[in-house]
Amino acid sequence: DRARRRRSDAAKEESMWRITAVAGLVAVMGIAMLSMQTTSVHACSGAGWDRIAASEVIVAGQLTSWEITSDESAAGFQPIRVFMSVDRVYKGPPGLNEISFVDAASLNSTRQSEFDYTWSGSAGACGAFNAAPTGIYALMGLRSDEEGTYRSNSLLVFYYGQGPADAEFQRALDGLASLPGAASLPALGSGPAPSTTHHLVAAVVALGAALLAASFAIRFSTGRKT
Numbered sequence: 001d002r003a004r005r006r007r008s009d010a011a012k013e014e015s016m017w018r019i020t021a022v023a024g025l026v027a028v029m030g031i032a033m034l035s036m037q038t039t040s041v042h043a044c045s046g047a048g049w050d051r052i053a054a055s056e057v058i059v060a061g062q063l064t065s066w067e068i069t070s071d072e073s074a075a076g077f078q079p080i081r082v083f084m085s086v087d088r089v090y091k092g093p094p095g096l097n098e099i100s101f102v103d104a105a106s107l108n109s110t111r112q113s114e115f116d117y118t119w120s121g122s123a124g125a126c127g128a129f130n131a132a133p134t135g136i137y138a139l140m141g142l143r144s145d146e147e148g149t150y151r152s153n154s155l156l157v158f159y160y161g162q163g164p165a166d167a168e169f170q171r172a173l174d175g176l177a178s179l180p181g182a183a184s185l186p187a188l189g190s191g192p193a194p195s196t197t198h199h200l201v202a203a204v205v206a207l208g209a210a211l212l213a214a215s216f217a218i219r220f221s222t223g224r225k226t
Contacts, residue, residue, distance in 0.1 A: 052181035055141025055156050057092030059099060060164075061085050063133040069102060077125065078109040078117065082133050082152070088164075090176070090185050091141070101142050101150035103128050121154055128152040137163040139172055 052058070061084045071079040080103050086096045106127030109117045121127030128140070141156035159172035177188045 049155060050180050051141060051156055052179050054143060055091060056143045058090040058141045059086045059096060060088040060139040063136045063138055066133050076108055077105045078107045079104040080107050090188060099150065101152050103152045126153050128154050128157050136160050
């Protein structure tokens with residue numbers, strides 16, 4: 001009987017460690033999935049990029065003016081600051097009336113004179129403009145840098161044109177509503193169901209927690225019987 005009990009206890013102990021190992025692996029997988037979601041860095045390519053999640057604010061309004069900034073230029077581009085009169089907020093503080101942002105890769109300076117430059121936002125560097133932005137009505141997302149300055153990106157531009165009366169604007173809104181995460185934008189209506197990725201991560205983490213709890217329960221039960 002004593003030998004049988006020892007074998008039984010050993011089997012339970014082995015089962016407990018197997019469950020613990022599996023639980024730990026599942027938990028690590030869940031944390032890794034969550035980490036990949038929150039820390040991934042995207043180049044100027046739209047593949048697999050959640051444009052709504054990447055935008056801290058999504059606004060529509062008239063671009064009223066722009067100016068060259070004193071920011072350090074890179075790769076021949078001269079950063080500019082663009083000003084928008086906001087009349088629609090789809091994501092972000094609801095009371096926004098005006099907003100400004102920096103575009104670092106649209107104005108291409110030849111450095112031959114103060115006014116000698118070209119617009120080449122679509123050249124591949126993620127600049128948002130191919131022409132002077134003043135007077136354009138835009139629907140776009142913005143995200144801030146480490147200093148809190150909003151910055152534009154060509155991948156976060158949903159519409160340029162004449163304004164809400166333009167049929168293209170409504171098509172842009174429809175396209176925005178079809179993106180993953182659109183259900184988080186009340187101004188767009190109900191939208192589609194949210195992306196299931198976060199639910200999958202939560203399920204994996206929950207499974208890991210359940211397995212860990214089971215392993216501790218088995219260990220506790222074994223300890224009480226010995």
